[in-house]
Amino acid sequence: MKKAQIKFMMLIAGLLATSMAAAEYGLNLRKGVTEFSEAAYGMHMFTLWICIVIGVVVFGAMIVSIFAHRKSKGAQAEQFTHSTKAEVIWTIIPILILVVIAIPATRALITMENPTDDAGKRMQFDLTIKVTGYQWKWKYDYMEEGISFLSTLAKDSNLARQKGSGIDPATVENYLLDVDNPLVIPANTNIRFLLTADDVIHAWWVPDFGWKRDAIPGFINEAWTNVKTPGTYRGQCAELCGKDHGFMPIVVEVLSQEDYAAWLAEQKGTQAVEAEMVDKEWTQAELMAQGEEVYNTQCATCHQADGTGMEPAFPALAGSELVNGDPAAQIDLVLNGKPGTAMQAFGNLLSESDIAAAITYTRNSFGNTAADAVQPATVKSMKQ
Amino acid sequence: MNSEEQRLQQQRKAARKTAVVLALVAVGFFAWAVYKVATHAA
Amino acid sequence: MSHDITHDEIAHDHHDHDHKPKGFVKRWLMTTNHKDIGTLYLIFAFAMFIFGGAMAMVIRLELFxxxxxxxxxxxxxxxxxxHALIMVFGAVMPAFVGLANWMIPMMIGAPDMALPRMNNWSFWILPFAFAILSSTLFMDGGAPAGGWTMYPPLVLQGGHNVAYLVFAVHLMGISSIMGAINVIATIMNMRAPNVGYLNMPLFVWTWLITAFLLIAVMxxxxxxxxxxxTDRYFDTSFFNAAGGGDPVLFQHIFWFFGHPEVYIMILPAFGVISEIIPTFARxxxxxxxSMVYATAAIAFLSFIVWAHHMFSVGMPLGAELYFMYATMMIAVPTGVKVFNWVATMWKGSMTFETPMLFSLAFVILFTIGGFSGVMMALAPVDLQYHDxxxxxxxxxxxxVTGAVFAIIAGAYYWLPKWSGHMYNERLGKIHFWWSTISVNVLFFPQHFLGLAGMPRRIPDYSTQFAEFNMWSSIGGFAFGLAQVFFIYIVWKTVRGGEKATAEVWEGAKGLEWTVPSPAPYHTFEDFGPVDLDKMAHGKTH
Structure with missing residues (x-):
């Protein structure tokens, strides 16, 4: 029996050692790159160790009892039924332990919810980013800069994740954790996030920042961060939001403040060019080329790449009465969406050029015969 | 009717009373939940 | 342990004066007998356990x-x-109601449940509820896919399965409430004349408290x-922000139900374990x-901690602090329970039959679940753990290693009393080790996955999570298979095997062990006082 006991102890020790080593290989909570994520990590480890110690004591007593107080060893059962002293002790000690845990937890929570600067005044933010969750993509608005863009699953991940795609996910870099347009923010800057959603509830989560926050339609939630180290940080939507909940990752590129300024200038330039494009007359070929691109990133998730849809939730566009009928009705639907369904109001989501191109594409593909071109200017006029 | 059956009848009667009270409590909780939501100012 | 067949029992076997109704319809469809209804509940719960388990297999297969x-x-x-709806409402809850039906009257010396006809009704609603719910699988648009938490607005995108889901939940709720009313009415009114509240076995106590929770939250x-x-079909806007409603309010209401609900699933488990450990520790x-008080304290706390499921919705700091502190408090009475179980084993004279093995695994594995519970009570860290x-x-x-293990332990513990036969101890032990090892391979790696950043409810994942998902799936398939093996063990026991004595277990206390095995169709019909020294525990001195 002694031998068995020693063996068992060695097994436990071995398990503990492996779990320590495993912490190095990303099995544990990430320490992250913000003050808050480090606080969360510290508290996680502290509580984990307390639990391990309690576990060793309680399970240890159990194991001793199991080995020593067994009938096969001739143990006689004592008949005591209670001990007020013991019961008071094991009520008081847990309370004390909980108080010890609660103190750092309270402090960390206050930093998250009521951030203050070094002088103890309410923290000032240098940048405000509005994050809007859509089924199934994110939109980022830089409130002070007036720029905004959508962020969707990267194309190679999206191809590989289709059922029966035949593409091995291991060959895709950052499979399911990559996007077309990452959020770009400066390092060492107090950044405020305003989170909301357009359709259902989503949650914005980058583990390295240390928090997730729900994006709720009709509500604006607040959170903040200040990232110390430039780099690329990846996360995912963390609230079930429909069929492609697993496919709306978050990528944040944190740049040094100089690089960020350069990036910002470039973005403003591109968005100005795009604004001009709305007023020009597009050729059919231009619309179709742009439309195919937009359709495949924005529309194909539901309506499918071949326009056959997924009845009854997602209607087919191939042969659809609406798509082959008056363009105004289709533009109206795309701009304003259809309440109570997954069809979003794309008016706030895509540029007029993209909407016009996508509509043109659907009217001239999948065997549809509308054979007309919808101009961005038309969409713009209907938007007002 | 012997005393055993009488006792059973008595117990059942008391049990029915308990059940009615509990059912009313349940209905109360239902109404309370709906009331809370309906009067909640967003 | 010896299982001598006494003269009395032979007599019982040969002169069946049980007056069971004849014919399938009269015996089962129209039964008002607490033992038959208990059996129906247990069979139904097990069928749902396999059905919901099959769905879990689909999940683990896709995540392989x-x-x-x-x-x-x-x-x-x-x-x-x-999977969640069926396991919660179809498997775990009905299984405990089945145990309650079988055991509570026998444990308090009552001839039957207080309201036998309502008892029949509350069971027979269940098959219809689950037929309605499951039928959505075969409809256009499929079954509800918004999670068992049914958060709007997502759940409302489900087309017409919303109506089926809602009516099924209504039926399950009515069934549970009637079951709970019956339990309370029985315990309050039907105890043998000399059985006071503090003489009742702990299983009866935990169920009494559970029943009050059910009546409050269902x-x-x-x-x-x-x-x-009404939001879906009648243009109301209770939870629709565009119409002035509040989608977060649904979550508050849901978790006001949902948190007590998780105690509804674990308190009776505490009761079962509190019956088994003393028996095998002698x-x-x-x-x-203090066990009774701890149960009541847990039940009370369960009403005031609900929003710890919602730390990420953006509550005011004060609310988050309050819910964090209140949640941490639950560790105190729960700790008392665990310490008391260990103290029960201490200086006992233990043997390790299958029910005891499952109970010991329960104490350790449930406590591990409790540890992670304390960790996620901490709001700032929960912003990482959540979802x-x-x-x-x-x-x-x-x-699973809590509620379900307790149900399995209870099934092994009382099966000889129900069927009159001993199960095969060797097969039972195989079932135990097979289940316990596989369930840990199944769920332990999921801790690592979550910490490494894998969200729940996703059908596909980044390649960094591949290895542990594969382990988890292998554990899942093995655990599923082990429960199919359990069917075989139970089936074999019911069909035949070594005859069980009235006491069944050496050292077992409780009124259920004073009646022959199998328990006669009618027990404790004389309404007389019972021998309090025979009762499981409680204040007899």
Missing amino acids: QPGLQFVEPDFFNQMTTM PVLAGAVTMLL KPLFGYV TYFIVAHFHYVL
Whole structure:
């Protein structure tokens, strides 16, 4: 029996050692790159160790009892039924332990919810980013800069994740954790996030920042961060939001403040060019080329790449009465969406050029015969 | 009717009373939940 | 242990004066007998356990490796949603109601449940409820896919399965409430004349408290889903922000139900374990009175902690602090329970039959689930844990190795009393080790997945999560198979085997062990006082 006991102890020790080593290989909570994520990590480890110690004591007593107080060893059962002293002790000690845990937890929570600067005044933010969750993509608005863009699953991940795609996910870099347009923010800057959603509830989560926050339609939630180290940080939507909940990752590129300024200038330039494009007359070929691109990133998730849809939730566009009928009705639907369904109001989501191109594409593909071109200017006029 | 059956009848009667009270409590909780939501100012 | 067949029992076997109704319809469909209804509940719960388990197998199959191999994402979401609804409302809750039906009258010396006809009704609603719910799988648009939490606005996108879901939940709720009313009415009115509240076995106590929880929260759930229904079909805006409603309010209402609900699933488990450990330690339960108070304290706390499921919705700091502190408090009475079980074993004279093995595993594995529970009570860290596989691991530790292990332990413990036969101890031990090892391979790696950043309810994942998902799936398939093996063991025991004595277990206390095995169709019909020294525990001195 002694031998068995020693063996068992060695097994436990071995398990503990492996779990320590495993912490190095990303099995544990990430320490992250913000003050808050480090606080969360510290508290996680502290509580984990307390639990391990309690576990060793309680399970240890159990194991001793199991080995020593067994009938096969001739143990006689004592008949005591209670001990007020013991019961008071094991009520008081847990309370004390909980108080010890609660103190750092309270402090960390206050930093998250009521951030203050070094002088103890309410923290000032240098940048405000509005994050809007859509089924199934994110939109980022830089409130002070007036720029905004959508962020969707990267194309190679999206191809590989289709059922029966035949593409091995291991060959895709950052499979399911990559996007077309990452959020770009400066390092060492107090950044405020305003989170909301357009359709259902989503949650914005980058583990390295240390928090997730729900994006709720009709509500604006607040959170903040200040990232110390430039780099690329990846996360995912963390609230079930429909069929492609697993496919709306978050990528944040944190740049040094100089690089960020350069990036910002470039973005403003591109968005100005795009604004001009709305007023020009597009050729059919231009619309179709742009439309195919937009359709495949924005529309194909539901309506499918071949326009056959997924009845009854997602209607087919191939042969659809609406798509082959008056363009105004289709533009109206795309701009304003259809309440109570997954069809979003794309008016706030895509540029007029993209909407016009996508509509043109659907009217001239999948065997549809509308054979007309919808101009961005038309969409713009209907938007007002 | 012997005393055993009488006792059973008595117990059942008391049990029915308990059940009615509990059912009313349940209905109360239902109404309370709906009331809370309906009067909640967003 | 010896199982001598006494003269008395032979007589019983040969002169069946049980007056069981003849014919299938009269015996089962129209039964008002608490033992038959208990059996029906247990069979139904087990069927649902296998059905919900099959869905879990689909989930684990799809998650076996990265990429989508077997099902589309929407079907995957239907599986996670239905798996949870069926396991919670179809398997765990009815299984405990089955145990309550069988055991409570026999434990308090009552001839039957207080309201036998309502008892029949509350069972027979269940098959219809689950037929309605399951029928959505075969409809256009499929089953509900918005998660068992049914959060709007997502759940309302489900087309017409919303109506089926809501009506099914209504029926389950009505069934549970009637069951709970019956339990309370029985315990309050039907005890043998000399059995006081503090003489009752702990299983009866935990069920009494559970029944009060059910009556308080099932109507709240019914109210919440009714408002979902009117939002979907009658243009109300209870939870629709565009119409002035509040989608977060649904979550508050849901978790006001949902948190007590998880105690509804674990308190009777505490009761079962508190019956089994003293028997096989041959020692009275340590701290009976503090066990009762701890149960009541847990039940009370369960009403005031609900929003710890919602730390990420953006509550004011004060509310978050309050819910964090209140949640941490639950560790105190729960700790008392665990310490008392260990103290019951201490200086006992233990043997390790299958029910005891499952109970010991329960104490250790449930406590591991409790540890992760304390960790996620801390709001600032929960902003990391929330909605990840860390949570999935946590609640499966408390519900599978907690509630389900307790049900299995109870089934082995009382099966000889129900069937009159001993199960095969060797097969029982195989079942135990097979289940315990596989369930840990299944759920333990999920802690790592969650900490490494894998969200829950996703059909496909980044390749860094591949290895642990594969382990988890292998454990899942093995655990599923072990429960099929359990069917075989139970079937074999019911069909035949070594005859069980009235006492069944050496050292077993409780009125149920004073009646022959199998328990006669009618027990404790004389309404006389019972021998309090024979009762499981409680204040007899």
